[in-house]
Amino acid sequence: MDVIDAAHKTVHSTTHGGSAALATRLGMSVTILNNKVNPNATAHHLRLDEAVAIMEFTGDHGIIQSMAQRLGGVYCEVGVAAKKDDLIMTALSASACQGDVMSELHQALEDGQISCDQRVTLKAKIQTALSELQALAQHVDEKHASDNPHIVARWQAEFGK
Numbered sequence: 001m002d003v004i005d006a007a008h009k010t011v012h013s014t015t016h017g018g019s020a021a022l023a024t025r026l027g028m029s030v031t032i033l034n035n036k037v038n039p040n041a042t043a044h045h046l047r048l049d050e051a052v053a054i055m056e057f058t059g060d061h062g063i064i065q066s067m068a069q070r071l072g073g074v075y076c077e078v079g080v081a082a083k084k085d086d087l088i089m090t091a092l093s094a095s096a097c098q099g100d101v102m103s104e105l106h107q108a109l110e111d112g113q114i115s116c117d118q119r120v121t122l123k124a125k126i127q128t129a130l131s132e133l134q135a136l137a138q139h140v141d142e143k144h145a146s147d148n149p150h151i152v153a154r155w156q157a158e159f160g161k
Helices: 003-011 018-026 030-036 048-058 062-070 087-111 116-147 149-159
Strands: none
Touching: 003 018, 003 030, 003 048, 003 062, 018 030, 018 048, 048 062, 087 116, 116 149
């Protein structure tokens, strides 16, 4: 989906109160917000900070997902899984999610085709697996940092992070 189309869809979703509710939260008029996300309007443009605010207010990350897809990548949200303290449990959870993807794919391909509903289910399971893998990557970084404080301190001094 095109980025502007994703923004338009997000802003006009009644699930989040629609453009009137979002415009109020963003501190702008409904007309201006509607123009900013109108694929046919050229007078107003959605700023990056406004796009982020819209995603924060709605919880709909379609805008950034569209950006990532356009750039050949993926957006991966790391949710509750990142809060798990145990590296092994996070690794097992990631592995289980991958198994869920493969099981769903196996079922979908039994008739040789992937239906619309199966596609939606598969995409959701793949997104969950990606999130779990991203959480695992964060845990690996945390474990490395705790096991190698001298390397991390040197890296922080050199790169200012």
